[in-house]
Amino acid sequence: MMWTIIVDRVISTTVATTNVSSKLETEEKDEGISATALAVGAAVGVAALAAWGIVKWLGSSDPQPEQKIKMMKAPGRDGYMIPRSYFEESPETYFRNLRHKN
Numbered sequence: 001m002m003w004t005i006i007v008d009r010v011i012s013t014t015v016a017t018t019n020v021s022s023k024l025e026t027e028e029k030d031e032g033i034s035a036t037a038l039a040v041g042a043a044v045g046v047a048a049l050a051a052w053g054i055v056k057w058l059g060s061s062d063p064q065p066e067q068k069i070k071m072m073k074a075p076g077r078d079g080y081m082i083p084r085s086y087f088e089e090s091p092e093t094y095f096r097n098l099r100h101k102n
Contacts, residue, residue, distance in 0.1 A: 072087060074080040076098050087094050 070084040071081045072084045074082045075087070076095070
C-alpha cells in the first residue's frame with residue numbers, strides 16, 4: 001500500500017512537471033511570436049519614415065508653394081491662351097499689338 005502511494009505521488013509529480021514545462025514552452029513560443037511581430041512592425045515603421053523623409057527632401061526646396069499663373073483665352077486669337085495679368089495691365093496695348101502683328 002505504501003508503495004502505491006509513493007508511486008502515485010511520483011506519477012502525479014511527473015505529470016505536473018510535464019504540464020508546467022509544456023506551459024512554459026508555449027509561453028516562450030508566444031513571446032517569440034510577439035517579439036517577432038514587434039521587430040517586423042518596427043522595421044516597417046522605420047522604412048515608412050525613411051521613405052517619407054526622402055520624398056520630402058527631394059520634393060521641394062521652396063518653403064512656399066508655387067503660385068499658378070492665371071490664364072485666359074486670348075481675345076481675337078482663337079485657340080491661344082495668354083496670362084491674364086498681361087491683358088489686364090493694358091488691354092489697349094494688347095489689341096494694338098494684335099492688329100499690328102497681323
